[in-house]
Every structure is written in C-alpha cells, then in structure tokens.
Amino acid sequence: MENTEKRGNMISLLNLPESTLDCILKRLTPIELIKMSEVCTCLRDVCRSDHLWENYIKQKWGRIIGDAAYKEWQCHITTIKSEETLLNQHINQNGSLGSFCGAWPVLSLGSYLEDCKHLQSFLSNNSMMALYLSLESGKFWFPAQVYRGTLVRDALFSYDSKNDTFKARQRSGGWQLMGHGISWENLRASPVETPPCVRHVSDCLEDLKPGDHIEIQWKLRSETHYDWWYAVIGHLDSCNKNENYCLCCNSETLVVEFRQYPHGASMRQAKLPRHNNGEQGGNQIGFYGGIRKLHSEEEIEKWKVLLPYDRRYM
Template sequence: MFFFLITCLSFIFFYKSLPLKPLPKWAHEMRLLPFYFWKELSFFHISKLIKSSLFDNFIPIPSTMAMKKKTPSSKVENVEETTETCVLDLPELILESILERLPANGLCSMASVCNSLRDKCSSDHLWERHMKQKWGRIIGPAAHRKWQWHTASRKDCGFLDRSQRRGLIKSLSHLWPLSLIRSNFDNISKRNSSLPVDSIMSWYIALETGKFWFPAQVYNRENGHVGFMLSCYDAELCYDPHTDTFQARYPPHGRRPVALENCVTWDRLRAPPIDTSPHDLHNSDCLNELCPGDHIEIQWRRNKEFPYGWWYGVVGHLESCDGSDNYCSCHESGTVVLEFNQYAPGSRWRRTFLNRKNHREEGNEADGFYGGVRKLHNKDEISTWRELWPPEVLE
C-alpha cells in the first residue's frame, strides 16, 4: 500500500513538471481516478475484505457462531441478519400449547433435551391425557393401588436406574429410533435427572414397556376355552410392546397352578367394573329393580376354593308367566329368573333362580356357586358381551 501511494504521488508531480500542450477533457477527469480509488479502498474496507477472505477460505465458522443477534441500532441496517431463538424463549402459554399436542414419544424425546424441558415434559397434567386415551379402559382402582404400593417401595431409588435402562431402551425401540432413545436416556442419566417415581409419566412408561404387572379382567379366559365362554375373570396383566398384546397370569384355581395365557388382545380386556375382590361376595343392590329383559352379570365359581368370575345373562320370565308385556308381573315376584342363553335348552347351566330379599351365595359342588349380581346400564358393556357370543350353542 505504501508503494502504491508513492507511485501515485510521483506520477502527479512528474505530470505537473511536463511542458506539454493542454490535455483533452477526459484526461483531466482521469487525474481524479487515483483519489476515487483510494477513497473506495479505505483501511476499514480493506481490513474487512481480508478478514472475510481468510475466514471464508481457511476457517470454518460454526453455524451457532454465524448467527448474530440483532441490536436496536442494526435493526434497519442489517435486515438480512437472523436471530438465534431457543424453544425455551417462547412465551409460556405457547410452549405449553406445543407440549400438549405432542404424542407420548415426542414428550419423551423433548424431556431428554435439558433439565428445564424435562421438568415441563414430565408434568402430570400432560400425561393424564395419554394415560386416559391408551390405558384408561383397562386401568381401574385396583391397578392404581398397586402402582402406589410399587412407587412407595421405590422412593429411595429412581425409576430409570442403571440396571433397568438397558431393558427400557430395548422395549421402547418399537416407538422411535433406537439411537435416539439411547442418546436421550444417556443424556438424562448424565444430568442425574431420573424421573419422579410417582409421576404419571413413569407409570405410563412402566406400562408401555411391560415393566409393570397390573390387575384387570379378561373375557373368555384361556384362549376362549369352552368352559369359560361369556365370562370375565380377574388376572394380572403385562403388556408386550412388540406384539401389542398382553400376557395374562390367572390366580390358581383350587389345586391347579397359576395359568398363563399369551397374546391376549385389547378387545378382551376391561378394568374391573366394581372394586370387589374376586374372593369376596358382591353386595347385590339391584335385585329389587330387575325386570325381564334386563342384562346382568353374576358372580360364579366352581367351588369354594375358586375365585369368582363374572358371567353374562339376562333376566327371564317365571314359568307361570306367558311372557306378555301387558300382563307380566314377574317384577313383583320375590324370585328372579336368570337365563344364560348361550347354553342349550335343558342344560343345567341354562337357568338359575335367586331370592330378591335374602340373596346370599347359592349353589352346590355339582352346579357351582352363584354370587352377587350387577345390572348392566352401559350399552357399550352389553355390546361387548354380544360381540363375544359363541358361534354355536353350548351344551
């Protein structure tokens, strides 16, 4: 640059000393060219050009460094510049609205980003909807009590401890990419951020990964064994995420060992409709209102050592009644007739009689024992029983 300056000045002084004829007009304008050139190549512009050239060709700039934050003074001048925005910079209501729309696996992924998002994504109010949508139909008070007992026994240790992380990652592989799961849970462990043991998110993951056995009821147990058609029995269930089915573990019946059934589908499951142990007699509070045509469920067990199962039936007419709606007075009688029309006429399982006022467990070792009765008011419950109706009449 210094050499360029000396050359320009020398040329000017030399030009003035020459005794030449007047130059044309364009020649006078050419004399000003060095000054314009020097003005454009000021020190600031030259240094900026050199800096830009060096960084563009030799030094890779990370994308995060290239993002410049706007200042009030550069709002108008540097319109092309962008601002780096973090999701946590969003207003609280907007962020909450986004999290509420995420699916369960999306919330799990977001929870592994940082501690702040982990706290937000593991909130119970976000997981209540997911729990109700997927598990609400088969989770009842008994399952909730068991989970509370389970969490109370594990208060001193995190739900996602090191010994369980490998199995949890393997079980969740059907929901989203395995590499993402591994990195997410590794990040969680590095931040020492185990999920709260008693959170709904922990419960959801325990159910989803098959880590938690819970009580529910199974229709037509033991793969629809003929001896259990149109019945519903209590069992311990465990979800299999690979087949989207359940494993059922039935309590021992008499001297029989625990019975296991695999590949139980969702349509064969329900939460217990009443909070009564399968070994206790249900208090029948609907006997006085039962009329012919009503749909019912009744407890039945093979002998005193067996737990009760719930069997589907309808209220029938007395033998003295012709079945006419106009003249029927069966509802005024002290005896209720229950019919199980899945059995052939003349079968000993076809009908039974109950006392409206003094009903207790009734039966014998040959025909089994009938327990409490519940009337079905829900059309969905009746429809489910109808869908399970056997293709052939049972003997």
C-alpha cells in the same frame, strides 16, 4: 452480522407462555417428549410432569387401566417412598414388588412391579411417566379382566410391545401363566372394585326385571375365585309374559337365564332369591355371587358378539 441479528431475535421455547408451551408438548409423541426432556433441566421437569403423561395413559390405556390399577400403582409409589428399611421388607430378592388382598386360601395378588429398585428416585416425582414406561415395558403387571368364552375372568396382565398383545397370569395352585397373545379387544378394566375372592354386594336387585342384561359372579368351588358370567333376567314359569300384566319384578325370585346355553341345559337357568345377599348354590351347581346390571349398550353388544347362541336360543 445479519445471521447474528436473526439469532438474537429468535424466541426461546422456554420464553413462550406456559399455556402455549403446554399445547406444543401435548402434540408430541411419548418418544418425542422423552427426547425433549433431555434438552435441558428446565424442559426435563416440564416434559416429565404428570398431567402430560396422564393424557398418554388415557389415550392408549384408558379402556383397560381402571381405578383398581391406579390404586395398585399408588400403593407401589407409597411403598417406594417409605423409609429404606421398610422398603427392603417389601421388595423381593429379584427387585420385584407386589401387593396382596384377601385371606388364604383365596389370596389374590393385586399387582406386580418387576425390577422396581432402579425406579425409586424416578417414581418419587414423575409417577405418571414411570407408570406409562412400566406399562410399555411390561414391567407392571396390572389388574384387569379378560373375556374367556362364556365368562370374564380377573387376572394380572403384562404388555408385550413387540407383538402389541398381553400376557396374563392367575393364581391356580401358585401363580401361573394363564395365556399370552391376548388382544386389546379381549381386555377391559374391572367395572367394580370387588376383588375376585369376594362376593360383590349388588345394588340393583330391587330394580331388576325381565329382559335386563346382567353379569353375575359364579364359581365352581367355594375355595376358588369368582368369574363374571353374562345372563338375562327371565320370566317366572307362572307368568304369561304379557308386559302389561307381568308381576315378575315384584317377585322374591329372580330368574337368571344363561342364554348362551340351549333350552334344557343344566346351566340354562337359575332361580335365586332377590333379597338374599349371601352366596347361593352348592357343590353340584356351583356358587352364585353378586349381580351387576349392564346399562351400556356397548357392553351388551360385546357379549352378543362373543356368545352367538344368545341370538339362537331366545
């Protein structure tokens, strides 16, 4: 009788205020939340809600999943929600789904979702949970950037949960594996929305002055994609480098110094017009694109760690 009374006085989890239940669920791990969703229909809907899974994505993936990746995911959701006849036009025979941007010969694959047919009903109502699980399983190849020595390169990445690393692939005469075993530290979300096949429109050229840290687009051939290279704005040869008398910031010429190279190296310095938004360079020296100024000390320190020559050849 006493046990019956105790059970009768127990408060069901579903009887808790919504805010209290939400606080409890936020403390669960993704695996625990999935198990909780299997208890009953009511908890299934609550545990699969987007706002809970958005938190998990931000906590684990926030540094490398940027706006471009979210937009690509939304593109897949829109396609999957389309009429079945339209969907079948986008899905390949192996059940994969991908999106493209740009024009031939610099056609870029924006993202890639493997075996998406079984996700059609699941994606419709629980897109953030589906995104998290697709990332964890490695089925969603998402756009991001990887540090590769002296440059940053755009690519598609797939997570290898077994080794807690990533695989990457890029287009080079067809989609090829670019590498595997890539660590979290070497990945970042793209800081701009510009595809790698397009010249970035700079918004900082008027303000650039000697000592500013930048990243600049560069490619070896006109038909290839841009990479991002780290550089520092330098002084003109005619400048006495006295801060009180320096007029370099008023010059129409920008001196771009790649300090990872020693003095005298052909790639050490480039002189570019400040107000020309067109592509600069040629077949012998490569092609320079847009510039983005680095405002974050974290970004600058990352490059200094990767490029020790920056400290040696000042």
